[in-house]
Amino acid sequence: MDKKNILAQYEQAKEQFAATGVDTDKAIDALQRVEISMHCWQGDDVIGFEESDQGLSGGIMTTGNYMGRARTADELRTDYEKAFSLIPGKQRANLHAFYLETNGKRVERDEIEAKYFENWMQWAQELGISLDFNPSMFSHPKADGYTLASYDKGIRDFWIEHGKRSRAVGAEMGKRQGNPCVINHWMVDGSKDAPVDRFARRQLFAKSMDEILAEKISKDYLLDSIESKLFGIGLESFTAGSNEMCLGYALTRDIMVTFDLGHFHPTESVADKISSTLVYMDKILLHTSRGVRWDSDHVVLQNDDLALLMEEVVRAEALSRVCIALDFFDASINRIAAWVIGTRATQRALLSALLEPTEKLKELEKAGDTTSRLALLEEHKNMPINSVWNYFCEKNNVPAGSAWLDEVKQYEKDVLAGRI
Numbered sequence: 001m002d003k004k005n006i007l008a009q010y011e012q013a014k015e016q017f018a019a020t021g022v023d024t025d026k027a028i029d030a031l032q033r034v035e036i037s038m039h040c041w042q043g044d045d046v047i048g049f050e051e052s053d054q055g056l057s058g059g060i061m062t063t064g065n066y067m068g069r070a071r072t073a074d075e076l077r078t079d080y081e082k083a084f085s086l087i088p089g090k091q092r093a094n095l096h097a098f099y100l101e102t103n104g105k106r107v108e109r110d111e112i113e114a115k116y117f118e119n120w121m122q123w124a125q126e127l128g129i130s131l132d133f134n135p136s137m138f139s140h141p142k143a144d145g146y147t148l149a150s151y152d153k154g155i156r157d158f159w160i161e162h163g164k165r166s167r168a169v170g171a172e173m174g175k176r177q178g179n180p181c182v183i184n185h186w187m188v189d190g191s192k193d194a195p196v197d198r199f200a201r202r203q204l205f206a207k208s209m210d211e212i213l214a215e216k217i218s219k220d221y222l223l224d225s226i227e228s229k230l231f232g233i234g235l236e237s238f239t240a241g242s243n244e245m246c247l248g249y250a251l252t253r254d255i256m257v258t259f260d261l262g263h264f265h266p267t268e269s270v271a272d273k274i275s276s277t278l279v280y281m282d283k284i285l286l287h288t289s290r291g292v293r294w295d296s297d298h299v300v301l302q303n304d305d306l307a308l309l310m311e312e313v314v315r316a317e318a319l320s321r322v323c324i325a326l327d328f329f330d331a332s333i334n335r336i337a338a339w340v341i342g343t344r345a346t347q348r349a350l351l352s353a354l355l356e357p358t359e360k361l362k363e364l365e366k367a368g369d370t371t372s373r374l375a376l377l378e379e380h381k382n383m384p385i386n387s388v389w390n391y392f393c394e395k396n397n398v399p400a401g402s403a404w405l406d407e408v409k410q411y412e413k414d415v416l417a418g419r420i
């Protein structure tokens, strides 16, 4: 679609939304300020750059063998840049600890330091973007079932050290970028069959986490979050970091909790957790993902789960209290396309929520007019949200509609095809 049409359609949409009491320019400004944290692990199928042959483990799995996986940090950064160029607004890059660069030297997880992320930090600075970080407590011989809740003190200490060092790396990133690096603590700890002493495991889990968090780091540099999970492959019967465990832990330690769209029973509403937790917590972290039958980490799409999640964020006026990150890894499709589809879907769900006549709906609800509430919610679904989206893309100099796909296909021919 050409620029003239995009602008004309936007003007029409603007009027239509204004009639419902919604200011489209305000919605666009709000969306412009949201930085989505784009996960590096979609770019290389969660393999990382450690000098090791260890495969992916920890109850998560990538499937597919699409050509063009990034094999080096330079390739990954180049792919990131391509994806950024096709997504409106400014985003963040989310790194796992095992995406360190060591010049061929084997550096153990309990030896990581900020210097191994120097290239990433310089790159981010050059692009004017910020970084987030994750300790990598999986895909390692010492992460066989339990890490922080292991009965083996040596194993626990190893991962505690990794957690501490990860926080130091994150803090350095936060200092250098001038805004907090969000660090997400997720660990595999769990078992295939039901344990008898769940209590002991959870006590160990909390004690180890306390050691990791012992050093007070300013929230200007680092925001800690802990991610719960229902189960993993091979860890079906018990997860030490269950929802109750992580929520209670986060609340009592004044850190954030992470809600991943794939980490709950399929009929459990993750959206409902936003208001439930923000009554008590300052901030939370969201992982947008799409589970198909299990936490399969399919690319997130504009489905009901995502729409409800973003609606809840906006209705709770919580945009500044919610960090949004992507978490999926699909190796069966072009990985840059995966990033673009998932990030744009997350933004579009957010835009739709921002264009909802929220104030009006709240008034109707207060007045007990649930009939009008239902009618207006239904009307909203067919409002010209896409015209506002296209304008947002145009304003950010990125392709509107599906034109971005041609660029990805070209990049596939020019760059990815050479990665044999």
Ligand SMILES: C[C@H](O)[C@H](O)[C@@H](O)C(=O)CO
Pocket: 041, 046, 060, 134, 186, 227, 229, 260, 287, 295, 327
């Ligand atoms: C690789 C990520 O840290 C991981 O996906 C985690 O966030 C998760 O959701 C595990 O299921």
Ligand SMILES: [Mn+2]
Pocket: 227, 260, 287, 327
């Ligand atoms: Mn996650």
